[in-house]
Amino acid sequence: ERLPCHKSSVCSRSYFVLVMVFFHVYILNVIALLFYVHYSNGQEDADRVRDALRSQHQHQHQHQHQHRRPESGSPPSKPEFPRHVPLSRVEGIRVGHVQRVPLVPGRVHEMRTLSLKPLLFIPGFLSEEECRVVMQLAQLKGLMESQLMVQHGQEELAKEINLSPEEIFNLLDINQDGQLQLHEQILTHSRVRDGIWLTPENLREIYTGLKADKDGNLLSLEEFRVLSNDAFQRFLIKRGVKRSQLVRNSRHTWLYQGKGAHQVLQDIKAVTRLTRLPATLVDLSEPLQVVRYEEGGHYHGHHDSGPVYPETACTHTRIAVNGSTPFETSCYVTVLFYLNSVEGGGETAFPVADNRTYDEVSLIQNGTDLLDTRRNCNKSNLRVKPTKGKAVFWYNYLSDGRWVGEQDEYALHGGCVVTRGIKWVANKWINIDPDYERQVRFQQLVSQHAEDEDNEGLTLNSDMQSP
The missing domain is CATH 2.60.120.620 (q2cbj1_9rhob like domain)
Structure with missing residues (x-):
């Protein structure tokens, strides 16, 4: 016989609830599995770094012994490199995190x-x-x-970098207008001079003392030539350098x-x-x-x-x-x-x-x-x-x-x-x-040097203990 209407509705509702329960359990299992895989991978990464470092140490140890006691007729082994170990890096997430x-x-x-x-x-x-x-x-x-202030001049510096005054001037002339503006001059002398930090006021004082910058603002190639010799350094030494002027x-x-x-x-x-x-x-x-x-x-x-x-x-x-x-x-x-x-x-x-x-x-x-x-x-x-x-x-x-x-x-x-x-x-x-x-x-x-030192120490100790 066909079930009464109200009993049929109850059965259908129970079946629906049962299906939804199984569905939610399935979803929860999937989420749990994803979390497990994610954290397992993180642990595997850490294990991989640890294993690589251990492998590296073993490679070093084996290579050192092969170097000390080579087998008869065998060519010296080439150093083996461990597999690439990725560098850990802390994530910032966001400012304030x-x-x-x-x-x-x-x-x-x-x-x-x-x-x-x-x-x-x-x-x-x-x-x-x-x-x-x-x-x-x-x-x-x-x-x-x-x-400490390094006592050498622009001529020695030019020899080190193997550039002529014209070439240096051209490289410092950022906008290529044939003149050095104040900020270009600061980059020139405040960064190149070993140990000394020069402010715009310091530069003007030095330029005036050397009679290099006539208009007090822009520096031409001819004026730059005056500064491209030991006169600049000699002026600084004569004038004296305060601790506050050091980098x-x-x-x-x-x-x-x-x-x-x-x-x-x-x-x-x-x-x-x-x-x-x-x-x-x-x-x-x-x-x-x-x-x-x-x-x-x-x-x-x-x-x-x-x-x-x-x-x-x-x-x-x-x-x-x-x-x-x-x-x-x-x-x-x-x-x-x-x-x-x-x-x-x-x-x-x-x-x-x-x-x-x-x-x-x-x-x-x-x-x-x-x-x-x-x-x-x-x-x-x-x-x-x-x-x-x-x-x-x-x-x-x-x-x-x-x-x-x-x-x-x-x-x-x-x-x-x-x-x-x-x-x-x-x-x-x-x-x-x-x-x-x-x-x-x-x-x-x-690592090899450290092991050699340890072995030398052991040999020395054994000699000292011998009759």
């Missing part, structure tokens, strides 16, 4: 994005005790002047952080967790630089690392390349620690942070030089106030998706003049060669 990161056991730090160009972060990092120990260790070792007015020292170093210095190497880079790369970078800026101290605008050129090798990997190759500093990441809170001034300024475009000429407009941190820090797009224990870090290079990419020009920065008190900072530069294979060769050579 906060990430919680476990940097040291038992403590979670908050890392805030300050800008995207350059990719700049700020976390709290060092304790008050750690700051005190680093400053005391630096004082114990002794600090030296950070900037960098500070004192500094270097503190080793490896095995045998003070425990606080070794603990600060937790920077590896901050940057998420392999510890191998951080360990082979420069020591910790500690800098003291007294009242009036400053550091004019600069980049921590230069552009990438195929013919240029990195300073830290010089042992892995031809000695005649020109060298450039290559700091992939800069980590800046503030060791004390400054009473007045001393901010770290980023003049063009998050600008829409970057143009070197536009840095000097209408008599305002954005690179001049003694005068124009307040015109920078971003300033970070020094506070004890705080750290800021940024990338000096972009990423090509696998390794080091082009220079990030927006990473231009400087230290504003200290108006009151003393400023203590520490710099940790993580050096990575943009050429992947060159970086690996460098690591292999360092």
Whole structure:
């Protein structure tokens, strides 16, 4: 018999509910599966980096033993390169975004994005005790002047770069009008002169003293010739150079952080967790630089690392390349620690942070030089106030998706003049060669050298213990 109408409706409704339940369970399973795949891939990436580094170490170890004990009649093996290890890179998401990161056991730090160009972060990092120990260790070792005036003239400089005065003038004449405007003159003498930062007023004073610039504004080729000899340098030496006229007015020292170093210095190497880079790369970078800026101290605008050129090798990997190759500093990441809170001034300024475009000429407009941190820090797009224990870090290079990419020009920065008190900072530069294979060769050579030293030490100890 046919079921009554109301019973049939109940059955249909129950069937519909049952179908919808199964459908939602299916959707939830799909979402869960997607999450599982996503995080599994993230873990696999981390495992892949770890496996590659382990593989690299094994390759180095095998190569060293083959080098020491070659089999009879077999040719020396060629160094093997591990598969390409992608460089980890912290994502900024957006300005103001906060990430919680476990940097040291038992403590979670908050890392805030300050800008995207350059990719700049700020976390709290060092304790008050750690700051005190680093400053005391630096004082114990002794600090030296950070900037010294190099005593050579324009003639020697012209010989080094192998260009005639006419060729130099033509290159500096940006708009090719046959004359150097004031901003072109500033780029000429404020950037080329080693160690000295000259303001427009300084230039006018020197031009007047040398009777070079007759109209007081534009510089012709004939007038430029007067400045293209040692007269310029001799005038500076005779006139005297004040500390405030140096590009960098500070004192500094270097503190080793490896095995045998003070425990606080070794603990600060937790920077590896901050940057998420392999510890191998951080360990082979420069020591910790500690800098003291007294009242009036400053550091004019600069980049921590230069552009990438195929013919240029990195300073830290010089042992892995031809000695005649020109060298450039290559700091992939800069980590800046503030060791004390400054009473007045001393901010770290980023003049063009998050600008829409970057143009070197536009840095000097209408008599305002954005690179001049003694005068124009307040015109920078971003300033970070020094506070004890705080750290800021940024990338000096972009990423090509696998390794080091082009220079990030927006990473231009400087230290504003200290108006009151003393400023203590520490710099940790993580050096990575943009050429992947060159970086690996460098690591292999360092590893081999370290193992040779260990073996020599073992042999020496066994000899000392012999009758």
